[in-house]
Amino acid sequence: MRLEQLTYLIAVHESKSISLAAERSHISQPALSSAISKLEDELGVVLLKRTNAGAFLTEIGEQIIVIAKEVLNKVDEIKSVAHGDSFELNGNISIAVEPSINITVMPEILTNFKQNHPKVNALLKVGESNNILRDVQSGKADFGIILKTDAFSSAKDLNYKELFSDELVIISGHNCEITSGSETMPLKKALSLPILLYNTEYITNCGVSSVLQKYGDINVSYRVDNLEMMEKILSQGKTIAFVPQFMADEYVKSSKIKKITLSDARLEVTILLIWLNRHHLSLVEKEFIKVIKSVSSKKYGENVTEE
Structure with missing residues (x-):
């Protein structure tokens, strides 16, 4: 044997x-x-x-x-x-992450992990939360980092750690006609505006839509699966998007995008690290989880969920 x-x-x-x-x-x-x-x-x-x-x-x-x-x-x-401490880990890790995580947290996670464990190959895929959930359930990805969705809440055979919590805010083009002069906005008005979703399905089924639909019908005008396309469409000034605040803070570094907060509601979202119950955590993967938790705590410490 x-x-x-x-x-x-x-x-x-x-x-x-x-x-x-x-x-x-x-x-x-x-x-x-x-x-x-x-x-x-x-x-x-x-x-x-x-x-x-x-x-x-x-x-x-x-x-x-x-x-x-x-x-x-x-x-x-x-x-x-x-x-x-001299033991060199090696192997492969596959992880699928939500786009907001990919542009904010993952660069530091991958850089720190690779610096300490240069012989480990990390394979990264970016996708929408519910698609990532299916990838983890089918064994295509070792880990996923997602927004907590209704689909996750009803899923079985999953382990998870809550990394941190945040809230949804609105982003739009700086010269957006429908948000002109607004720094805050009531939720009801926001839901009536044309909305762009990061969504990898032809139907409306994603982490953000599962939050918004609890408050009424939403007016979805675009579904895209590319962040560059998302920014270009928003900059045209005809639509808005709901994203976690930490992602909005990254977007507003561009002169093309502005952030608008909700004046009468707090739409809380939770960021989860997930993996299958039946997945055996290797020493490499345990070290990777430590780095994910450490970087998340460092970047969003005030919002990190305690175990």
Whole structure:
């Protein structure tokens, strides 16, 4: 029995797919399948049920996976004790993040982490919160950083940490006709204006819309999945957007965009780090979580949620 066989078994358990597990483990599908088959032969049991819908653990496989995770955790502890601070982590981490996080927090997170762990490859994808949720649930991403949405609240089998909280504000072009002269605005008026959403679906289904729709119908005029396009459309002066305040503060550094606060409402949003319950946290990933929490606390300390 080899440690990589246990690692591959855990990868299949997390992704429910041999092909996806192989891709994320950076080996060929036949090689991964062969490694697990050899483990099954050695143990004399069937660990996986291979079906057209994916690969799933058998009853005995469910029992063995618990011990496999404990074994790999102990291996990480041994490496840490043996090498102390001189131990060089390596491996891959995939993370999907909401665009507001990508332009504000992620540069510092990735820079700090890479500086301390140069042999670790961090693979980053930017997307809307509900799409990220699906990527994490399907095993395509190890972690996600999202706005807390209704879809998250009804999801199962997820671990999460609340990083910090904030509130939605309005951004528009500096020369916007419909917000001219306004530094504050009532929520009812704002909802009646043409709204631009960062949304990666053709339907209106995102973290921001799930907050706004609690207060009435919204007038969606644009859905885009590109921040540069978002800024260009806003600068034309025909629409507004609701974004977290920390993202708005980044946008207003541009002379093209201004921020407007709501005069009669506080639309609170929570930023979450999420991962699957069944995902085994490696030593690399535990270190990555520490950096995410540290940078979030440093940048938005007054809003960081205590555990």
